[in-house]
Amino acid sequence: MKTVGIGLIGCGNISDTYLKGIAEFDILDLRGIGDLNADLAVAKAQDCGVRARSLEDIYADPDIEIIVNLTIPKAHAAVATQSLMAGKHAYSEKPLAVSFAQGKALVETAAQRGLRIGAAPDTFFGGAHQAARAIVDAGTLGPLVGGTAFFMCPGHERWHPNPDFYYQKGGGPLLDMAPYYITDLVNLCGPVARVTGVATLPRTERLITSAPRKGERIAVEVATHISALLEFANGAVITLTTSFDVAGHKHSPLEVYGTEATLLVPDPNGFGGAVQLIEKGGEFRDVAIDLPYSDGNYRAIGVADMAYAIRNDRPHRASGDLALHVLEVMEAIMESSERGAAVTLTTTTARPEALAGDLVNMKLAK
Incomplete structure (x- = not known):
């Protein structure tokens, strides 16, 4: 080829x-x-x-x-x-x-x-996320009811050499980090139909603690703590929180709840990680991941x-349609916060085709 x-x-x-x-x-x-x-x-x-x-x-x-x-x-x-x-x-x-x-x-x-x-x-191409997708597609969870998605940290000025753009238009924890979470949720659950959001800006400046600009202060122009309810077209209601203002937390990155089982999905900013499942009356167990693209970046x-x-x-x-839908979800969250009302999405998108093997159905290109 x-x-x-x-x-x-x-x-x-x-x-x-x-x-x-x-x-x-x-x-x-x-x-x-x-x-x-x-x-x-x-x-x-x-x-x-x-x-x-x-x-x-x-x-x-x-x-x-x-x-x-x-x-x-x-x-x-x-x-x-x-x-x-x-x-x-x-x-x-x-x-x-x-x-x-x-x-x-x-x-x-x-x-x-x-x-x-x-x-x-x-x-979402990663083996862990595709394994989670296969469980959803198999109907193991039953009808989807809800879920949670959390990204919360103290901010990127801790490690990035030039963190200014994270706090300017186009940055913030929503536009910077939520694409990982929302995209994986669309991969798992399908498109979003409506959102309700609240966005806050606790601090108007940040102190850089990373080299080479340690000690410098930068202005904050965007909200840095955002919570939202995502209502999916299939009826599931998922809570999303992204923040640059939280010292730490113990939530799983992604959880998806069905009437019959709950699925824990690893960090969508990576390709691998542990996938866990609990069915009614059972205990959490690790899901075997035998799909490619789970062992690296x-x-x-x-x-x-x-x-x-x-x-x-x-x-x-x-695809562009997928990325545009995710972008509209994020903008609608901010619009909802400003208006104090739910916002209905104007776009939809097909779930991307599942990736059950490597891209060319041959060997990995390593």
Whole structure:
């Protein structure tokens, strides 16, 4: 199968993970990386042995079919739009955009130009999350009733070298972390129909405690503690809380409740972890995971799936429709908080096709 040329734009902190992930899949041919900061791109290229190129060169290269967009959230829409206008398929780090209007325009532009658009997260491809999906699909839980989803921590200024964007428009625990949780819930339960949310901003500035800017204070422009009720089209009602203001907690990352059983799902910011199940009258037990992509960090598997989908003329799983639906859920939570009322979603999405084996039904590309 012919490889798919990849151009990567955005050489920040997350790029190391993507560069390692891209190297895992033989179908992906990384043909260059670029950044508005050309020096940063050159340094990254030297570290990983690829070619640093100008953004214009990447957009113009006829051998590049997919542009992987790892810029900060505020730049996602602009870079993805330019990629599509250059005739490239676009795959962005989450979120798809910082507003539903931007995301909708991207999906419409891709459709008009006969191109694909997709976005992270792709962690729902992981063996643990696909094993959980198989349990739901088998009907083991019975009709779904509800669940919980929790991401709560003290904030990213503890570890990130330049955490400012986490507290600017496009950041915050909702847009930064909820895509993992909501996407996995859609993978498990299907689309969301209505949301109710409350968002708060306990602090207007944060103290950086990580190098090299330790001791610096940064302004907070977005809500940093958000709770919501997600009403799914299938009737399940799931509580979601995301926060950068909590010292610690003991909730499971994801729990899904049915009339017959409860499923505990590991951190959706990873590919593996323990899946546990308790059926009525029983005790919690570990679920055996015999599916691939549960033993490491396969970030960029969504790009690889898009590449295989292009070659095989099939839908890709980390799709624009899925990312747009998740983006609308998050924006609706904030709208609900502002209005003090529930908000009905205007989009829906199909659950992505389950991944019961490796992407090419052969060996893992390692």
